Amino acid sequence: MLSxxxxxxxxxxxxxxxxxxxxxxxxxxxxVVGPSGCGKTTLLRCIxxxxxxxxxxxxxxxxxxxxxxxxxxxxxxxxxxxxxxALFPHLTVKGNVGFGLPRRDRTPGRIAxxxxxxxxxxxxxxxxxxELSGGQQxxxxxxxxxxLRPKVMLLDEPFSALDTGLRAxxxxxxxxxxxxxxxxxxxxxxDQAEALSFADQVAVMSGGSFRQVGAPTQxxxxxxxxxTARFLGETIELSGVxxxxxxxxxxxxxxxxxxxxxxxxIMLRPSQVRLVRASGAAxxxxxxxxxxxxxxxxxxxxxxxxxxxxxxxxxxxxxPGERVSLSVSGAAIAYPGSPxxx
Amino acid sequence: MAVVxxxxxxxxxxxxxxxxxxATEQTGVGAMARLIFRGRVRELLGNTVQLxxxxxxxxxxxxxxxxxxxxxxxxxxxxxAAALLAAPLAVPAFVNSYAWATVWPGIGGLRGAVLISxxxxxxxxxxxxxxxxxxxxxxxxxxxxxxxxxxxxVVWRVVLPQLRLxxxxxxxxxxxxxxxxxxxxxxxxxxxxxxxxxxxxxxxFAGPAAAALSAVLVLLCLLLLVLExxxxxxxRYERIGxxxxxxxxxxxxxxxxxxxxLGILAVxxxxxxxxxxxxxxxxxARGGEWTAELPTIVWTxxxxxxxxxxxxxxxxxxxxxxxxxxxxxxxxxxxxxxxxATSLPGIVVALALVTLSLDLLPAxxxxxxxxxxxYAVLFLPRALVTVxxxxxxxxxxxxxxxxxxxxxxxxxxxxxxxxxxxxALLGSIALAFLGAAGELSAxxxxxxTGTDTLATRFWSLSNELDYAGAAPYALLLVVLSxxxxxxxxxxxxxxx
Numbered sequence: 001m002l003s004x005x006x007x008x009x010x011x012x013x014x015x016x017x018x019x020x021x022x023x024x025x026x027x028x029x030x031x032v033v034g035p036s037g038c039g040k041t042t043l044l045r046c047i048x049x050x051x052x053x054x055x056x057x058x059x060x061x062x063x064x065x066x067x068x069x070x071x072x073x074x075x076x077x078x079x080x081x082x083x084x085x086a087l088f089p090h091l092t093v094k095g096n097v098g099f100g101l102p103r104r105d106r107t108p109g110r111i112a113x114x115x116x117x118x119x120x121x122x123x124x125x126x127x128x129x130x131e132l133s134g135g136q137q138x139x140x141x142x143x144x145x146x147x148l149r150p151k152v153m154l155l156d157e158p159f160s161a162l163d164t165g166l167r168a169x170x171x172x173x174x175x176x177x178x179x180x181x182x183x184x185x186x187x188x189x190x191d192q193a194e195a196l197s198f199a200d201q202v203a204v205m206s207g208g209s210f211r212q213v214g215a216p217t218q219x220x221x222x223x224x225x226x227x228t229a230r231f232l233g234e235t236i237e238l239s240g241v242x243x244x245x246x247x248x249x250x251x252x253x254x255x256x257x258x259x260x261x262x263x264x265x266i267m268l269r270p271s272q273v274r275l276v277r278a279s280g281a282a283x284x285x286x287x288x289x290x291x292x293x294x295x296x297x298x299x300x301x302x303x304x305x306x307x308x309x310x311x312x313x314x315x316x317x318x319x320p321g322e323r324v325s326l327s328v329s330g331a332a333i334a335y336p337g338s339p340x341x342x
Numbered sequence: 343m344a345v346v347x348x349x350x351x352x353x354x355x356x357x358x359x360x361x362x363x364x365a366t367e368q369t370g371v372g373a374m375a376r377l378i379f380r381g382r383v384r385e386l387l388g389n390t391v392q393l394x395x396x397x398x399x400x401x402x403x404x405x406x407x408x409x410x411x412x413x414x415x416x417x418x419x420x421x422x423a424a425a426l427l428a429a430p431l432a433v434p435a436f437v438n439s440y441a442w443a444t445v446w447p448g449i450g451g452l453r454g455a456v457l458i459s460x461x462x463x464x465x466x467x468x469x470x471x472x473x474x475x476x477x478x479x480x481x482x483x484x485x486x487x488x489x490x491x492x493x494x495x496v497v498w499r500v501v502l503p504q505l506r507l508x509x510x511x512x513x514x515x516x517x518x519x520x521x522x523x524x525x526x527x528x529x530x531x532x533x534x535x536x537x538x539x540x541x542x543x544x545x546x547f548a549g550p551a552a553a554a555l556s557a558v559l560v561l562l563c564l565l566l567l568v569l570e571x572x573x574x575x576x577x578r579y580e581r582i583g584x585x586x587x588x589x590x591x592x593x594x595x596x597x598x599x600x601x602x603x604l605g606i607l608a609v610x611x612x613x614x615x616x617x618x619x620x621x622x623x624x625x626x627a628r629g630g631e632w633t634a635e636l637p638t639i640v641w642t643x644x645x646x647x648x649x650x651x652x653x654x655x656x657x658x659x660x661x662x663x664x665x666x667x668x669x670x671x672x673x674x675x676x677x678x679x680x681x682x683a684t685s686l687p688g689i690v691v692a693l694a695l696v697t698l699s700l701d702l703l704p705a706x707x708x709x710x711x712x713x714x715x716x717y718a719v720l721f722l723p724r725a726l727v728t729v730x731x732x733x734x735x736x737x738x739x740x741x742x743x744x745x746x747x748x749x750x751x752x753x754x755x756x757x758x759x760x761x762x763x764x765x766a767l768l769g770s771i772a773l774a775f776l777g778a779a780g781e782l783s784a785x786x787x788x789x790x791t792g793t794d795t796l797a798t799r800f801w802s803l804s805n806e807l808d809y810a811g812a813a814p815y816a817l818l819l820v821v822l823s824x825x826x827x828x829x830x831x832x833x834x835x836x837x838x
Binding site for chain 2: 048049050072073074075076078079080082086088089090099100144145148
């Protein structure tokens, strides 16, 4: 449906995009996640047609819109929702939502149904943008964009201006609207949790190119390198030696996804790890506990290596000095490099 | 295209500098130096230094004092007093001198010039200081009190230092006006560079002597401009956040409030009461003689001013566009040239246009075209500020969104950018219109022979000592200045 091939972009002498390629199947949701300045917004602007790629092609629904010929933004059928909604300040909600519609289609009924589609009260139709809350503005911006039934919807960090509770709710309701309408969507964000929970397909971007593209679970559990793994969520990192599918660490032998044997960083997700109280073959000693209220930081010590921090539910906490071992669901992943410490 | 247009506009606003440079070149540097380093120039310089040296500190004392009084002392009718204290800005200085000459026929010399200057220009200090006072964070003063300072000590050691920047900015604005004012000083027979240039022009036309005086005046103005940039350059960007809602509560002075109230009444009486009394006297003296030529002159003034408003705004658009949409070093430099123009007196702009038009395009000399053009050069900076603020409300993003909703670029401009910009364009037209309607010195030099505006007719009548005949024109000039005064005062309140 949406296909980006080898797109590069140079802005003011700086190469912002260095050969980006990805495909988004019809009706699915893709997310591009990366730190600010990585080029993700430029990529979105190239798809929308606000910028022309230096090289490469953009294809929408089988039609090449950037490449040999350039299709101007207003003929691409691409909806765009910006960070702060970018509502037209001189128009009412009604005027904003109906902006792209032909004059005869701007009926109160049509406007009301569009507002309902984004769970807004149609009574807001005659309000001005500055009389709305941030979440409401964002939803009006979405209603304005879906009014034209675009083939592709581009969302440029549309939730980052909202506060935490509102962000999750707005995200869910907007995601549902887009999926129900079957609109192919690309979300750009710097928030990995948002990308992983919103999209069918996530691309991790840094320095103007994609590090890794895949389904959320795949990325989280099989990050291509240590930096990507750290970017996508919290890690527990140990030094170890891999042989076959076992990693030998100071905290005991752990199952690992088979890689080249030798020294490596063994990465686990906190949710994979459980502490088992064991008197016999225990690998570590609890050195101290830090109370966090709903859970406890248990700091483990083993001979000659830095401490390791494991979260434990507040209801079953070992005592300092107690001997424990690590129990791992699934397998750890080994990466070259050196571990980061808690 | 915007770049080319902006370059043209910026170049035009520097025409006075071109004029001075050309005159120096034509006269020869040696001859020019002889014209500059002579007794007459020294005398004018002495006058200017005395005027600025006495009037500016007095404006500071009255401006800051009045702002502190209405904002920090509990007085009856505080709100009304605060607004009225800004109102003298609506009485043009040359109307003020006419009003004072009515009650004090012997007014003249440095004393007269200082009196008129202070009464006409102290609001340039008062308004920004009042706005700054309202923005001050009460917590700072409370901390000072908790550190053992008395009330007056807090004002001296905490409040006044925080008012330094707006007060200095206002003081420099007063100085710029003192250098540029013609009518008020000519009326009280006090010679400054501006009045001397005009006299020179009347006797020897636009000769080298006028150019030499202009060169010195331009240098003085540029000096003030550099001072101004130095004091307020940074402050503009470091505004205190809008979050500070709390205001310091005014103090109750008891009997001590009486001298404060009397002081405010004295200022208001001198700056507003005298003009009001004089105007009323003259308007009723001969049964309010509104002559038959009044409608013609009003129509001429409206026509010139409206054209000036339109031309100024059109000229400001490309520059504003560049500065908002393509900010950068070059754009800032272009903008900078128009701020040089802010400080250049109307008389020099007019003289430059007289000489340059005679040399290069004689057909436009003594036409309304040249006059309107001069207004545009003079009022471009204030139009630019307004248009730029309006354009900042219509960022490029909104056009992009409109394009993603199916509008071609031109339609996005028509449906989004222009409607958002419209109020600012109207505001800019109004500001230049009001400026042109009250402009005296440039109009005296450039208006086509036999054509009068409100300002020039008022001027010739009052110079012929026909004070009663001049009164209706004075009244109209005050009325024309009211909207601008109101706007400035309101802006200062919104900032707080």
